[in-house]
Amino acid sequence: TFDDGPSATTESVLDTLKAEGVPATFFVMAADNNEEYLPLLERTVQEGHLIALHTCSHDYKSIYKSSDAYWDDLQKLREKLLPYVPADHEIKWLRFPGGSSNTVSAHSYVGLMSLLTRAVQDAGFQYFDWNVDSNDAGGAKKAQTVFNNVTAGVSQNRVSVVLQHDIHDFSVDAVEDIIVWGLNNGYSFERLTENSPGVHHGVQN
Numbered sequence: 001t002f003d004d005g006p007s008a009t010t011e012s013v014l015d016t017l018k019a020e021g022v023p024a025t026f027f028v029m030a031a032d033n034n035e036e037y038l039p040l041l042e043r044t045v046q047e048g049h050l051i052a053l054h055t056c057s058h059d060y061k062s063i064y065k066s067s068d069a070y071w072d073d074l075q076k077l078r079e080k081l082l083p084y085v086p087a088d089h090e091i092k093w094l095r096f097p098g099g100s101s102n103t104v105s106a107h108s109y110v111g112l113m114s115l116l117t118r119a120v121q122d123a124g125f126q127y128f129d130w131n132v133d134s135n136d137a138g139g140a141k142k143a144q145t146v147f148n149n150v151t152a153g154v155s156q157n158r159v160s161v162v163l164q165h166d167i168h169d170f171s172v173d174a175v176e177d178i179i180v181w182g183l184n185n186g187y188s189f190e191r192l193t194e195n196s197p198g199v200h201h202g203v204q205n
Contacts, residue, residue: 001025001130001192003054003095005166006037006044013166013175014040018047020179023191025128026166027054027095030080041084050191051085052093052128053077063097064105070116092125093192099129101201113203128192129201130163136171143173150178154187161192161199 002013005028017024026044028051041051055063056077063073078091085091096116098104105112120127132153134146146164154160162178164171182189190196 001027001052001095001128001161002164002166003027004029004058005034006040007034007167008037009169009172010037010040010044010166012169012172014043014047014049016172016176016179017049020176020183022179022189023048023050024189025050025052025093025192027052027093028077028081029054029058030056030077031058035080038080038084041081045086045089048191050093050193051081051089051091052095052192053091053125054095055097056080058097060097060102060104061107064102064108064112066108067112067115067119094120094125094127095129096127099201100127101129101204103204106205110205113205117200117203126194126198127200128161128196129199130161131157131199132160132162134162134164134171134174136165136168141170143170143177146171146174147177147181150174151181154182159197159199161196 005026026049045051056073063070100113100117132150135149136146140146140149150162166172
């Protein structure tokens with residue numbers, strides 16, 4: 001799974017996935033700094049990948065100010081995606097900014113994430129966290145480090161939901177090697193579906 005795109009490096013990810021015949025899930029955003037790349041979503045869908053919701057603004061303090069603020073952000077995102085995602089490509093998957101285990105929301109009031117995780121499911125969405133972190137949004141700054149983190153994590157699980165970000169060129173550079181390693185070691189790659197095992201963090205507040 002890839003978060004925070006589309007971006008200037010998303011096309012490279014799509015090229016690699018196409019060359020390897022591998023599908024993926026993209027948890028997208030639509031902030032001022034990436035709206036010019038939203039047309040890439042059309043190609044993303046055409047090539048068999050899943051578009052899922054992440055956030056419009058990615059401004060944690062704003063998104064998690066209240067339950068209403070979260071839903072407002074999500075609705076703005078859905079509206080911005082409409083011109084680029086076919087009507088028959090149902091968008092009912094989402095990933096909370098920072099994951100369901102984020103602690104930013106506790107600054108608004110205790111229990112906000114417990115409320116939101118229930119509410120999104122009641123509204124017909126499925127949310128996914130991850131159980132393998134490439135750490136490309138943390139300490140990893142090189143493709144080799146991303147590769148090492150992902151392969152080590154995947155080796156510990158029967159089913160892995162891997163977190164990468166298609167906004168970092170060094171992380172994108174690791175994708176082909178990760179796929180080749182996975183295929184050579186008996187793994188298969190799938191986009192998320194309603195039948196995918198739910199990978200949920202423990203809510204922290």
